[in-house]
Amino acid sequence: MKAGPAGKCYIESALRKRLLLTALALALPAAAAVSKVVAVDLDRVIHPITVDILSHAIEQAQREGAEILLVRLNTPGGLFEATRQIVEKILASPVPVVTFVTPSGGRAASAGFFILQAGDAAAMAAGTNTGAASPVLLGGEMDKVMREKVQSDAAAFMRSIVAKRGRNAALAEKAVLESRSFTDREALENKLIDLVVRDEADLLAQLDGREISRFDGRKLKLSLARPVVINYERSLREQILAAIADPNIALVLLVLGALGVYVEFSSPGLIAPGVIGGILVLLGLSALSVLPINWVGVALLVLAVILFILEAKFASHGILGAGGAIAMVLGALLLVESPVPEMRIRLPVAVGLALPFAIITSFLVTLVVRARMQKVATGVAGMVGEVGLAYTALSPAGKVFVHGEYWDAVSTEPVEAGAPVRVLEVRGLSLKVEPARQNTGG
Incomplete structure (x- = not known):
């Protein structure tokens, strides 16, 4: 049975729609291949505000469905308690965390070494260094027993992180106990990190398709063929607190x-x-x-x-x-x-x-x-010591002219009208005065 002209048009239209749907279906995976990467900078001394910054960055990465959270490290170290809180947040992060020492010439020393080891993947740019993680008591010197206790605690903390990541726990422990430091190549060759890269673009390229182990043991394959990096923007509060830190x-x-x-x-x-x-x-x-x-x-x-x-x-x-x-x-x-x-x-x-x-x-x-x-120059108290004129004869009472005003006055000695007088005391509405004798030279 042959189809008429109308039937042929219907078949052709159906074929065109099917081809269009097939093309769209093939295009969707390509669009879905775009991967979000939220990046946060920890480039100052590790401080309590640093904990808030990282915590909010993790929340943003989870909210935006990011493939990874990239933590850029360039720090001389900082407060150990804040470091411990940061490590805890990285280990509990629902989004995979990649720690990256950058730029070339940067470092992740002391507290930064703990944070570097906490990442699901740890990388360093060429020309960077890390290590020297021996704890130091701020504000004083530690005696031998206290130092051993603090170092033992920090070393155990380091082993608990590194062993789960499959890295060199023995050498990482020496960074704590002996303050050992490592270049990027030394860290890679001794299995303290996973990658040494040229820059951030090279890092994301090498991470694409790489399988990582989360801290809870789950295996995860990263998909970063078309990464879109979103830099975490600090809030006004975080900017102010980070500055005054x-x-x-x-x-x-x-x-x-x-x-x-x-x-x-x-x-x-x-x-x-x-x-x-x-x-x-x-x-x-x-x-x-x-x-x-x-x-x-x-x-x-x-x-x-x-x-x-x-x-x-x-x-x-x-x-x-x-x-x-x-x-x-x-x-x-x-x-x-x-x-x-x-x-x-x-x-x-x-x-x-x-x-x-x-x-x-x-x-x-x-x-x-x-x-x-200075002597008071206004009000009643300001009149004491002032010189005026006797308006009338004072014997001992009469009137004087002081400060442009006429006052009732009582003198300690008789004074003729027009003679100068000096105010000794103010008594209510009257003054106590004395003759103002002028010094004469001989």
Whole structure:
């Protein structure tokens, strides 16, 4: 049975639709091959705010259905408790985490080595280094027993991470116990990491199709043929807290805040210096609160303020002011005790704060002291010691003309009209006066 013209058109139309559907079906896998990669930078000292940043990055990666979370590392280390929390979050992440030491010349030292080992895949760019993960007590020296306890705990923590990742647990432990450090090639050859790459693009290319083992033992094959990298954008809160986490910035905020509060106390009613100063002081203290504070440094800063005040009250020819500036510089340098240079206050910052603060504080204190030492020149109290004229004869009572006003007055001695008199005391609405004798030269 042959189909008529209408039947042929129907068949051709059906074939075209089927071909179109087939083409769409073939195109869908290509579109689905695009893989999202959320990337977050941990490029400063490891700090409590770093924990929040990583936690929010994991949440974003999960929310957007990312194939992996890429953690870019370039850190000298940091606080061990914050490091432990970061490692816990990486191990529990529902999204695979790839830790990557970058750029070339960067490092993942101390705390960074723990974070590097926590990744489902660990990679380093050529020319980077890692290791030196021996724990150090911030704010003091450890005795032998305490050091052994701390190192043993940190070493066990490292073994628990590395062994599950199938890496070299024995050598990783030496990075903790012996502060061993490794170049990118040494780390790869000794199975401390999985890849050494040229750059991020090379890393994603080598990860495509690679099978990784999650911390819970599950196997997962990565699909990164067409990766789209989405950089994690820090919130305003995270940007502010990350900035003031630097002890140098925290000290600047604290000093400026203290200066603002002092201005408000010395000149009540200005309001703005007190409000801004109070905010800056609280921000500075919040940043310094998590750092190891040396109380000798605090005492030197207090001594510096005392010396500035004394300089304004006593004529020391600048000796007290210079001593205050030196005490402030030393106090700033000793304020934070840390083996990590990035967590200490730098000399240029200490000097740059101490000198202007010394000059401004001494100037303000001098103004206040001088104002309080000046004789009152207004009101009733301001009339004592003033010289006027006897409007009438005083014997002893009469009237005087002082400060452009006529007053009832009582004199200690008889005074003729028109003679000068000096005010000794104000008694209600009358004055007690005496003759104002002029000194004559002989």
